[in-house]
Amino acid sequence: MRGSDHDAWPDLGASPPELSRSLLVWWERHGRRDLAQKPWMFTADQRWPQPDELLSPFGIWIAEVMLQQTQLQVVLPYWQGWMQSFPTLQALAAADEQAVLLRWQGLGYYSRARRLHATARLLLAPLDGDPTDPARWPQDLDAWLALPGIGRSTAGGILSSAFNSPLAILDGNVRRVLARLMAHPRPPMRDQALFWRWSEALIAVVPQRSRDLNQALMDLGATLCTPRNPSCGRCPWQHACAAYAAGSPADYPVKEAPRELPFQVIGVGVVLNEAREVLIDQRLNEGLLGGMWEFPGGKQEPGEAIEATIARELMEELAIEVSVDQELICVDHAYSHKKLRFVVHLCRWRSGEPQPLASQQVRWVRPQDLGAYPFPAANARIIAALLEHLGLPAIQAPAVDQP
Numbered sequence: 001m002r003g004s005d006h007d008a009w010p011d012l013g014a015s016p017p018e019l020s021r022s023l024l025v026w027w028e029r030h031g032r033r034d035l036a037q038k039p040w041m042f043t044a045d046q047r048w049p050q051p052d053e054l055l056s057p058f059g060i061w062i063a064e065v066m067l068q069q070t071q072l073q074v075v076l077p078y079w080q081g082w083m084q085s086f087p088t089l090q091a092l093a094a095a096d097e098q099a100v101l102l103r104w105q106g107l108g109y110y111s112r113a114r115r116l117h118a119t120a121r122l123l124l125a126p127l128d129g130d131p132t133d134p135a136r137w138p139q140d141l142d143a144w145l146a147l148p149g150i151g152r153s154t155a156g157g158i159l160s161s162a163f164n165s166p167l168a169i170l171d172g173n174v175r176r177v178l179a180r181l182m183a184h185p186r187p188p189m190r191d192q193a194l195f196w197r198w199s200e201a202l203i204a205v206v207p208q209r210s211r212d213l214n215q216a217l218m219d220l221g222a223t224l225c226t227p228r229n230p231s232c233g234r235c236p237w238q239h240a241c242a243a244y245a246a247g248s249p250a251d252y253p254v255k256e257a258p259r260e261l262p263f264q265v266i267g268v269g270v271v272l273n274e275a276r277e278v279l280i281d282q283r284l285n286e287g288l289l290g291g292m293w294e295f296p297g298g299k300q301e302p303g304e305a306i307e308a309t310i311a312r313e314l315m316e317e318l319a320i321e322v323s324v325d326q327e328l329i330c331v332d333h334a335y336s337h338k339k340l341r342f343v344v345h346l347c348r349w350r351s352g353e354p355q356p357l358a359s360q361q362v363r364w365v366r367p368q369d370l371g372a373y374p375f376p377a378a379n380a381r382i383i384a385a386l387l388e389h390l391g392l393p394a395i396q397a398p399a400v401d402q403p
């Protein structure tokens with residue numbers, strides 16, 4: 001362990017070696033070392049790998065990126081579907097972006113899917129056409145950090161899982177466990193460097209078992225040291241845990257003062273033409289929902305009637321004139337940074353060839369074909385309401401986005 005790690009480790013009544021070892025003992029009996037839960041962590045013959053065994057980084061990389069904002073039980077079916085559609089790096093690199101976004105639909109933060117796709121193409125060339133051999137994949141931290149969408153914790157997770165590299169991780173689970181273990185008095189994001197040193201200190205004392213220790217830390221956070229009602233009575237770190245000793249584990253991690261989420265009303269037009277086709281547009285490749293399809297619309301201005309909002313937005317964004325008819329549905333949707341209310345009206349197209357003035361492309365589609373386009377989850381109820389209004393059978397709707 002480095003000198004700075006010693007300095008940073010508070011007097012808990014247990015040192016990093018004791019804590020790492022007790023955690024591993026617990027994990028061997030109670031960890032999520034289960035093929036059905038983490039199939040990417042198993043060898044081809046379905047064993048948990050020995051310390052000197054390499055795993056294929058492909059499935060691990062996909063899982064780590066999916067897990068960045070999402071819990072394991074939500075990720076698992078998405079990972080399985082993804083591996084069916086894109087079982088190899090070559091298959092992913094060769095895939096059409098729409099197919100990639102459709103496979104991701106419902107996981108949210110769609111830029112992650114686009115980055116996975118772009119990164120597959122970047123990775124393929126240096127692997128010299130043989131990505132099935134784990135040893136040919138990049139094995140140093142800097143190489144992974146240079147790839148789009150890969151931060152330090154994701155890179156540490158990939159490398160420790162695939163190659164048993166002695167690299168720490170610091171995801172939400174690990175941050176919560178360490179904040180409680182230390183009863184840290186400030187929000188963890190303000191002291192990231194310190195949290196990294198703690199996580200590194202735990203890895204440094206069991207370098208041959210980095211893969212297992214990182215998994216154990218995540219499993220402890222996900223199964224016992226949960227956000228609400230932690231199961232301290234079954235925790236291998238109870239004797240050393242400062243938050244437990246203080247009688248207030250749920251007070252940690254200390255949170256930033258909550259801020260009021262901005263609220264916006266969005267007027268949305270479901271525009272039908274005489275052929276009973278509906279108009280959709282594809283968002284630019286930026287932001288949270290970049291590249292997804294949606295019904296056109298935009299923000300209501302102060303004092304503006306929603307019908308006027310819709311007519312104005314459709315003229316500004318698509319250069320079309322519509323008549324705004326009855327309300328189809330009103331949908332509230334909360335993201336992590338804002339709350340939106342979509343007030344959706346049926347519209348009849350009057351004039352103007354739709355132009356993608358604020359989007360990548362626009363398209364008239366048959367309502368029954370909407371399932372072929374990746375939509376954000378907030379649109380699922382709009383699609384369902386439209387199909388019901390038109391007397392058409394329901395189609396598979398987008399799942400719930402993670403906020």
Ligand code: SF4
Binds near residue numbers: 180181232235237243
């Ligand atoms: S004792 Fe409780 S609060 Fe402390 S690490 Fe264990 S589960 Fe978390």
